[in-house]
Amino acid sequence: MPLRSDQFATHGAVMLDDNTVRFALWAPNAHSVEVCLQADRRLPLQRGADGWFRGRCLANAGSRYRYCINGEQLVPDPASRFQPEGVHGPSLVVDPTAYPWQHSDWQGRPWHQAVIYEVHVGLMGGYSAVIEQLPRLAALGITAIELMPLGQFPGERNWGYDGALPFAPQHSYGSPQQLCQLIDQAHGLGLMVLLDVVYNHFGPDGNYLNHYARDFFRDDRHTPWGAAIDFRRRQVRDFFIENALMWLHDYRFDGLRLDAVHAIDDPDFLLSFNQRVRRSIPSGRHVWLVLENEHNQASLLKNAFDGQWNDDGHNALHVLLTGEDEAYYADYSQASIEKLARCLSQGFVFQGEPDRNGHPRGEPSAHLPPSAFVLFLQNHDQVGNRAHGERLTRLCPPQALRAATTLLLLSPMIPLLFMGEEGGSEQPFLFFTDHHPQLADAVRNGRRAEFAGFKAFSDAAQRATIADPNTPATFNASRPQWPDELNRPWQAFYRQLLQLRHQHVIAHLPGSRAIAAEVIAEKALTARWRLGDGSVLRIDLNLDARAVPCALPETSSWLFCCTVDAFAANQLPAYSALVSLLPPHTPEPAHD
Numbered sequence: 001m002p003l004r005s006d007q008f009a010t011h012g013a014v015m016l017d018d019n020t021v022r023f024a025l026w027a028p029n030a031h032s033v034e035v036c037l038q039a040d041r042r043l044p045l046q047r048g049a050d051g052w053f054r055g056r057c058l059a060n061a062g063s064r065y066r067y068c069i070n071g072e073q074l075v076p077d078p079a080s081r082f083q084p085e086g087v088h089g090p091s092l093v094v095d096p097t098a099y100p101w102q103h104s105d106w107q108g109r110p111w112h113q114a115v116i117y118e119v120h121v122g123l124m125g126g127y128s129a130v131i132e133q134l135p136r137l138a139a140l141g142i143t144a145i146e147l148m149p150l151g152q153f154p155g156e157r158n159w160g161y162d163g164a165l166p167f168a169p170q171h172s173y174g175s176p177q178q179l180c181q182l183i184d185q186a187h188g189l190g191l192m193v194l195l196d197v198v199y200n201h202f203g204p205d206g207n208y209l210n211h212y213a214r215d216f217f218r219d220d221r222h223t224p225w226g227a228a229i230d231f232r233r234r235q236v237r238d239f240f241i242e243n244a245l246m247w248l249h250d251y252r253f254d255g256l257r258l259d260a261v262h263a264i265d266d267p268d269f270l271l272s273f274n275q276r277v278r279r280s281i282p283s284g285r286h287v288w289l290v291l292e293n294e295h296n297q298a299s300l301l302k303n304a305f306d307g308q309w310n311d312d313g314h315n316a317l318h319v320l321l322t323g324e325d326e327a328y329y330a331d332y333s334q335a336s337i338e339k340l341a342r343c344l345s346q347g348f349v350f351q352g353e354p355d356r357n358g359h360p361r362g363e364p365s366a367h368l369p370p371s372a373f374v375l376f377l378q379n380h381d382q383v384g385n386r387a388h389g390e391r392l393t394r395l396c397p398p399q400a401l402r403a404a405t406t407l408l409l410l411s412p413m414i415p416l417l418f419m420g421e422e423g424g425s426e427q428p429f430l431f432f433t434d435h436h437p438q439l440a441d442a443v444r445n446g447r448r449a450e451f452a453g454f455k456a457f458s459d460a461a462q463r464a465t466i467a468d469p470n471t472p473a474t475f476n477a478s479r480p481q482w483p484d485e486l487n488r489p490w491q492a493f494y495r496q497l498l499q500l501r502h503q504h505v506i507a508h509l510p511g512s513r514a515i516a517a518e519v520i521a522e523k524a525l526t527a528r529w530r531l532g533d534g535s536v537l538r539i540d541l542n543l544d545a546r547a548v549p550c551a552l553p554e555t556s557s558w559l560f561c562c563t564v565d566a567f568a569a570n571q572l573p574a575y576s577a578l579v580s581l582l583p584p585h586t587p588e589p590a591h592d
Contacts, residue, residue: 008242008245009079009242009246010235010238010242011024011025011079011235011239012077012078012079012081013059013065013079013080013091015060015061015095015096016056018060018061019059019060020056020058020059021057021059021063021093022054022055023055023056023065023077024045024053024054025052025053025067025077025078025212026050026051026052026053026235027053027213028050028051028212028213028214029051029212029215030053030069030070030212030213032044032047032069032070032071033047033069033212034067034068034071035055035057035065035066035068036065036067036068036074037063037064037065038064038065041057042068043055050235051235052235059093060093061093061098062092062093063092063093064084064090064091064092064093065077065090065091065092066090066091069211070212073208073211075208075212076088076089076090076206076208077091078165078167078208078213078239079239079242080092080167080168081094081167081168081176082094082168083168083171084171086152086154086155086206087152087154087165087206088206091168094176098177099176099177099180099181101184101252102188103184103187107285107286108192108254108255108285108286108287109143109192109286110510111288111306111307111371112371112414112509112510113143113506114144114288114414115141115142115143115144115409115414115415115498115501116142116144116146116374116415116416116417117137117142117416117417117419118146118148118418118419119145119146119147120159120160120380120419120429121170121173122157122158122170122172122475124480126172126173126174127174127179127181127182130145130147131182131185134182134189134191135189137191138190140491140494140495141494141495141499141502142191142417142498143190143191143192144191144192144194144254145186145191145194146193146194146195146196146257147194147195147196148160148196148380149161149195149196149197149198149259150169150170150179150195151165151166151168151169151170152164152165152166152169153170153203154203154206154434154435154436155433155435156172156434157433157434157472158170158203158432158433159384159431159432161198161203161259162203162204162433163198163202164203164207165206166197166198166199166202167243167246176251179251180251183252184252187252192254194256194257195247195253195255195256195257196259197256197258198259198260199229199240199243199264200223200261200263201224201226201229201263204225204435205435205436205439215230215233216229216230216233216236217229217230218230218265221265228265229264231264231265231266237269237272240273241272241273244256244273245276245277248277248287254287254288255289255306256288257290257309258289258290258291258292259292260292260293261291261292262293262294262295270291270300271300271304274289274304288307289304289306290306290307290308290309291305291307291309293308293309294311294361296308296312296348296351296361296362296363296365297362297363298347298348298351298362298363298365298368299363301365302367306372307372307373307374307414308373309376309416310347310348310373310374310375310376312332312339312348313340313343313373313375314375314376314379314382315331315349316332316336316339316343318377318382318392319332319336320336320340320404320543321377321395321396321401321404321543322392322396326453327453327454328356331355331356332349336523337519337521337523337524337525340525341517341518341519341525341527342517343373344413344527345366345514345515345517346365346366346514347365347366347368347370347372347373348363348365348373350362351364351366352364369412369513370412370413370509370513371412371413374414374415374416375408375411375414375415375416376415376416376417376418377392377404377405377421378392378417378421379416379418383418383428383429384431385431387466388428388465388466389428389429389430389431389467390428391425391426391427391428391429393424393425393426397575399562399563399575400543400575402493402575403541403543403563403576403577404541404577405494405497406497406539406541406562406579407539407541409494409498409501410497410505410537410560410579411529411539412509412512412514412529412531419480420481422490422491422494423480423490423491424489424490427477427481428477428478429478430474430475430477431447431469431474432470432474432478433469434470434475435470440470443470444468444469447466448464451463451466493562497560500559500560500579504559504581505531505537507533508531508532508533508535509531512530512531512532512537513529513530514527514528514529515528515530516528520549521542521544521549522544523542523544524541524544524548524550524572525541526539526540534585535581535582535583535584536581537579537581538553538557538579538581539577539579540552540572540576540577540580541576541577542573542574542575542576542577543575544574545574545575546574547565547572547573547574548571549570549571550572551570552567557580557581557583558578558579559579559580559581560579561578562576562577563577563578
């Protein structure tokens with residue numbers, strides 16, 4: 001029988017039976033706490049050790065409640081399971097066993113089979129609209145949907161990283177049961193579902209913890225979002241670990257992507273998190289844990305976490321495709337092709353070397369398998385953090401994008417696509433919010449000020465052209481095109497590449513390792529990997545507008561070539577990627 005959150009939850013409202021609910025709030029700075037239910041029913045909670053307030057009373061699924069702090073302030077439950085009226089409204093008691101699962105025998109899929117598709121549920125139209133796209137994505141060759149954060153945020157529109165109540169799926173996307181239905185339908189199509197979770201900060205509106213649990217935060221350390229969360233405290237650790245267990249067991253997500261863990265200022269929390277999550281997973285079930293981590297801590301990937309988003313790979317490719325070299329792209333503007341070669345052969349580019357600010361970054365990663373790294377050309381951050389949210393279709397030649405996409409989808413790293421990418425979408429993906437007027441002004445001005453250091457936005461008039469995050473028009477302009485509006489040749493191109501990946505690459509990824517990546521020109525390289533069956537996967541990549549000399553493999557080994565140009569003898573055409581599969585026992589090249 002699957003585990004349920006009420007078997008391990010210490011925070012929040014837990015149904016003990018159909019008519020009894022246990023309420024628990026950690027409020028170390030409160031003198032008294034009451035549960036306020038419908039019809040003016042109030043239940044004083046008993047103060048226990050370590051700042052806990054607990055009690056049980058008659059209530060059922062669907063009951064709305066708030067906590068009253070010190071007889072004065074009404075607040076939502078920080079571990080609320082649903083907020084039908086938003087972050088400032090009452091919380092709802094939810095029965096985690098209510099949904100009748102149709103695919104209860106689903107065990108997931110192994111990590112090496114991952115082809116990930118990142119989705120913003122709100123832009124797609126809510127859970128029901130995502131469900132409509134699942135058959136198309138499965139037919140394309142996608143094996144996993146990754147949802148951007150769902151934790152309740154203020155208003156109706158948001159990227160999701162301003163969440164204030166991380167246990168409550170955003171009310172404007174649909175009900176908890178509709179979220180279960182999305183995951184159930186995906187499992188029926190063989191698709192895994194991952195969730196992006198934010199454990200490094202809370203959003204600026206709707207978080208009441210400072211009113212009764214100031215110990216949730218540290219006074220001595222700060223992040224870009226405010227006071228750092230105090231992961232030294234057991235109650236705080238349990239809060240986030242129980243959140244992860246809820247998503248994995250009650251909603252049956254197949255994995256989690258942990259946002260910006262470099263902002264979690266506690267070296268032990270991630271290991272403790274991994275251990276408790278893994279212990280809760282029954283034998284035979286596949287659950288993935290993936291990191292975003294600017295610190296490039298390869299040590300976390302050896303035994304604990306399955307993979308990490310590889311910003312190094314993206315940044316090197318982006319510079320090669322677009323020529324952009326401002327902000328963090330400056331770290332990749334020199335010797336860009338050498339940096340990409342290091343990424344393909346060793347995983348991370350930065351493995352302890354100083355960045356542009358002189359700060360050492362990263363750990364050695366050459367010992368890790370290619371599947372420890374999630375490679376992408378676009379994602380919500382890399383597109384949406386641009387001033388105008390342009391996709392690569394508007395930033396580089398289409399032939400160059402086809403070559404880079406070939407590398408993305410046929411290399412042994414785990415590929416990630418951003419919604420609309422598979423159709424050559426030219427719609428922007430902008431930064432959007434739905435804050436109250438005072439906060440909306442601050443966010444708009446702050447957003448525009450971020451770009452003051454860029455040449456294109458050096459004066460106020462140029463910065464004023466950056467879209468206002470809070471207007472509905474900014475949100476609507478970011479809606480992707482589905483499905484008939486998508487570029488069919490691009491879809492056919494992605495489908496062909498993913499068919500090749502499924503036929504020739506995925507089955508042999510376990511046990512694979514990099515052999516070498518050799519630079520052959522300013523924007524060209526040859527990369528080789530030994531796959532698990534002993535065969536050698538080779539990709540010759542040229543992102544230059546000129547052909548380059550290259551000792552090409554025998555045509556009998558060619559798996560795919562993205563260019564329409566004719567091949568001259570020993571030349572790699574402009575904007576091309578040639579993929580070859582050499583038989584087992586192919587000798588490895590000699591190195592000086």
